[in-house]
Amino acid sequence: MLDLRYVVANAQAVAQNAQNRNAVVDIDGLVLASQARSQALVRLEETRRVANTVAKQTGKPTLDAAELFAALPTWLASDLGIADCSVVRANERPWLVDIGKKLKGLEPDLAALVSQLEAEIELKARQVPNLTHPDVPLGASDEDHRELRQVGVRRDFASEGFVPLDHVQLAEQLALIDFEAGAKVAGQKFYFLQNEMVLLDLALQRFTIDVLVRRGFTPMVTPDLARPDILEGIGFNPRGTESQVYTVAGHDLCLIGTAEITIGGMLADTIIEPERLPIRIAGISHCFRTEAGAGGRESRGLYRVHQFTKVEMFIFCAGDLAVSQAHHAELLAIEEELFGALQVPYRVMDICAGDLGAPAYRKFDLEAWMPGRGAWGEITSTSNCTDFQARRLQIRYRTEPGGKPRLVHTLNGTAIALSRGLIAVLENHQQADGSIAMPKALLPYLPFSVIGPR
């Protein structure tokens, strides 16, 4: 969520930014509602103030008639039928109780108006996406991402004398994944990992966690479920047909789509002591995605599944662009380090404005070369969300003891997703005989150096 005051003061720019980002917003309506709310709120507060004064006066009279009359705004005095000071009975209990009752009668309508306007503001404000880094390329499709660099060498399978298989074929040959059993027990796009694949999965997690702990991240295993308001704070939409998240029937809970949700939510409504910043967390969780409307292309095998395990990096840092951008660069560097160590060729993409989603100020994806389909495929994503998530979740810190709390910046990044990361390793390390050589970096975590051939 953006700061409402900022939106009102910069309506034009915010509307333009939303348009660049492919977001449908009603900034004019937001500004109008915000002004109407201010007006209504002033009336409500004046009414309450007078009601409080009268209630106190009823218990223990301290004001004379003139003072009491002076406390009345003129619009309220006429509503109450008090034309002038002479009708005020500052020491008569029944009169005061009567006025108190009348005031009480006025409040519900005023309060209803305010909360109606607030609901409208909330609804409209929620649709407004974060601001955008000036270097982010414009555009709305995958073609509009800017390729920053390619790293690693794509193997020349022709000169090695064989045609590479995709991970589904490899897994089939080597009995590493059982998609049929997954479909039987849970439906399409569920699967069982089996045999060496399980150890590879765990090895990748351990390897990743070791790298992150060395980098100063605190390892965590998070809940796999979270409350809807936490999802919303992070920027997910738990309801509606296009929702990417599962909700649990009979409980006010959702299956998380990423540990970003639980880790970000962990510090909701918290004021963090400044010496604790930055807080860097490496969270392991399962991720659940309905993949609503994602049929067809690019969904073969493990590429687009309803459940996978992920090691997620998350950072809470000082609410300062220079600081969060430095962390963002590091998250990207870590992702590159990991896939470099796994000997997977990749390219780095600067994601275009129309594809950023609501919370990200800037987003970099790593796309791995996937020989099985002869194409690049997204394997990680790291976003700087600046204060967008922190504002809704109220995650703050103090710059100095006793100082005013400020919103933190939050960042997240995939360290490794044990779906697409597995694809990248299998397909890039396959050998002519159908076996798969394990990357050197994983050997300390594995009781074998090659899977197959069988």
Next chain:
RNA sequence: GGAGAGGUGGCCGAGAGGCUGAAGGCGGCGGUUUGCUAAACCGUUAUAGACGUUAAACUCUAUCAGGGGUUCGAAUCCCCUCCUCUCCGCCA
């Protein structure tokens, strides 16, 4: 899942219809004293919002888990929800 006990400021902990944004203590901050440290003493110390201002101050509204109710007036009385703890059950 069953039974009980609770949820008050950064923390501990009083408070039992109006004088309570909330005693007292701890912690924090500022100061006095002091060779230094400590101690002692004095002062100060919540969040959000409105108004206003160059900015502030002042003032006002809301907040004692959350929501609703009773009342002129609720931390205090009533109802609902959530959460925590203890015991039992079940289970990894």
